[in-house]
Amino acid sequence: MSTDTSDAAADETPAEDAPSRAELATRVEELETALAETTADDDSKKMSIIATKGTLDMAYPPLILASTAAAFGYEVTVFHTFWGLDILHEERSKDLKLSSVGNPNMPVPNVVGALPGMDRVTTSMMEKRIDNNDTATIEELLETSLDMGVEFQACQMTIDLMDYDEDDFYDGVTTGVGAATAIQDMAEADIQLLV
């Protein structure tokens, strides 16, 4: 028996523990499916924002970035917690205030800004500027973002803490979510931001 014959025989009858042709075909199919899923995942870009502030100035960045990312085709999730909840609160979102203290760039010194009613003064000053510049309002940005498919989530723990009701929020806002949901979104996202 020559060496060649023995090699040929080995090709035709594989070792007993080697996978069968059918098993290999199944395995290849599984890998192809997994690869297709991975490639498909890469196609959908995701952004996750955590919004923690509820002053008039700090309500803008998460909404501007969320709507713009949606325009880029990102799947966007904004998780609102603590004062960030006020942005989603139908009533409170229309009455967000600009603080007259704590910002040394404000035209009024802190000692004056601390006087009663000064937050109302600085807020109405800013609102006038927003109006004069045709800057979108918070409500407008929120409605636009919702229309574009941005998912706004209201943190359940802080809803309870602030004694808000689930019905207080704009239609389309997701409630009943917690930190684990936010972590999951952040882990899957291409961009993560804390505002």
Place this chain on the structure above:
Amino acid sequence: MSSELDIAETLDVKGASCPMPVVKTKTTIDDLAPGEILEVLATDPGSMSDIDGWAAGTDGVSLVSQEEGADVYKHYVRKTE
């Protein structure tokens, strides 16, 4: 340049500021058919950079040209798919 283009629709966002020119460009172009061109008229100087950046980073659209007029910025964006 614009006179040579076959414009399917014109979006007027004069007066609107960031992020509305980009956001409205996106929502308007969604309704166009592939190959069609959207003309965007804006007064926001940031729209020159923003619409350029948006078109470069977004699937299915490509920037044809931009013009800086005396008091209006014109953008021409084609829907590619």
